[in-house]
Structures are given as C-alpha cells and as structure tokens.
Amino acid sequence: MEKRIDTLAGEALALIDQHPELQRIFDLLTGIKGIAHTSAIALMGELLLLPPNLSHREWVKFAGLDPKAFESGKSVHKKMRLSKAGNRHIRSALYMPALSAKQHDPHVRAYFQHLIDNGKKPLQAVCAVMRKLLHAIHGMLKHNQPFDNTRFYAIPESIIAE
Numbered sequence: 001m002e003k004r005i006d007t008l009a010g011e012a013l014a015l016i017d018q019h020p021e022l023q024r025i026f027d028l029l030t031g032i033k034g035i036a037h038t039s040a041i042a043l044m045g046e047l048l049l050l051p052p053n054l055s056h057r058e059w060v061k062f063a064g065l066d067p068k069a070f071e072s073g074k075s076v077h078k079k080m081r082l083s084k085a086g087n088r089h090i091r092s093a094l095y096m097p098a099l100s101a102k103q104h105d106p107h108v109r110a111y112f113q114h115l116i117d118n119g120k121k122p123l124q125a126v127c128a129v130m131r132k133l134l135h136a137i138h139g140m141l142k143h144n145q146p147f148d149n150t151r152f153y154a155i156p157e158s159i160i161a162e
Contacts, residue, residue, distance in 0.1 A: 012041045028140050032133070032147040033108070034101030042093035043137070056138040063090040065131040082127055094130040102129055111153035 016022045022044070029040040050062060060066050064086030084091075101108040108129060115125035132152065140147055 009038065009041060013037065016041075016044075024144070025141060028144075028146060029137065032097070032101065032136070033105040033149070034097035034099070034133075039093055039097045042089065046087055046090045046093065047137070047141075056135045059134055059138050060131055062086045063094070063134055064088065065091065065094075065127065065134060090134070091130065094133055095126070098126050098129040098133055101133065102126070105149050105152075107149040107152045107155060110155045114153070 016026050025044060025048070026040055029035050029043060030037065035043070047059070050059065054062070057066075061083075064082060064084045066083050066086075067080040068083035068085075098108075102112040102125075103109070111132065112125050112129055115128055116122065120128065136147060136152060139145070
C-alpha cells in the first residue's frame with residue numbers, strides 16, 4: 001500500500017511539473033509552514049475542483065469548518081460545534097499542517113495561544129487554525145500572493161517584549 005501511495009504521489013508531482021498553473025498553486029501552498037508535498041497535493045485535489053467564484057466563507061462551509069448552533073425551543077442551547085457537513089478530505093488535509101504550523105510558525109503559534117488563553121480547548125484552537133489557514137489559502141490563490149504570516153495574526157507588542 002505504501003509503495004502504491006508513493007507511486008501516486010510521484011505521478012501527481014510529475015503532472016504538477018508539466019503544468020505551469022498547477023506548479024504556481026503548488027508553490028504557493030508549499031510556501032506555508034506546515035504544508036509539504038503530501039498536504040499540498042491533497043488540498044489541490046479538493047480545492048481546485050471548487051467553482052472559482054466561491055467566497056472564503058463558502059470554502060469554509062464546504063470544508064465543514066463552520067460553526068453550527070444547536071438549539072431546540074427556548075430551553076436547549078448547546079455549545080456551538082463544527083458542522084462537519086462538508087468535505088472531510090479538506091479537513092483531514094488541513095489537520096496535520098495546522099498542527100505543524102502552530103509548532104513552527106510564530107504567528108500561528110501566537111494565534112493558537114491567544115485562543116487557549118481565551119478559554120478554547122486545544123482541539124477547538126487547532127480547528128480554528130485550520131479554518132484560518134483555509135481563509136489564507138483562499139486569499140493566496142485569489143490574489144496570487146505568497147503566504148504572509150504577519151497577516152495571519154499580529155503578535156501583540158507585550159508578547160514580543162517578553
């Protein structure tokens with residue numbers, strides 16, 4: 001099975017090398033700390049099939065990373081959860097890059113820590129990082145700009161001084 005996966009990954013990279021537009025998108029994706037070849041191929045396979053006129057909010061909804069409220073009448077008001085109604089392949093392709101980015105990118109780490117400090121559980125914070133990475137990828141592909149981690153989250157001056 002591993003041999004087959006390696007063969008398919010090699011074929012995907014060869015296909016990407018043959019098409020300048022795919023190579024441009026691949027380079028933009030791999031420019032994000034945390035996204036390497038495997039994640040970039042998986043994300044390209046899912047995101048490039050979406051209609052080009054979708055907004056970043058529609059991408060998030062399509063990936064199932066949007067919050068879903070659970071209410072019933074006047075008495076039942078449970079906490080919001082991820083809808084998970086969307087494409088599970090996008091969520092799984094973003095999970096490991098989100099974990100890696102929170103470890104290796106100072107701005108993503110600061111955003112993650114900000115969420116933890118505000119009472120989010122670690123898994124909730126990782127899902128928020130996944131959502132924000134998807135927003136960033138949408139903007140990068142739409143405007144043909146490389147990833148700018150300073151726009152991901154501005155680290156407060158009090159943390160920089162420490």
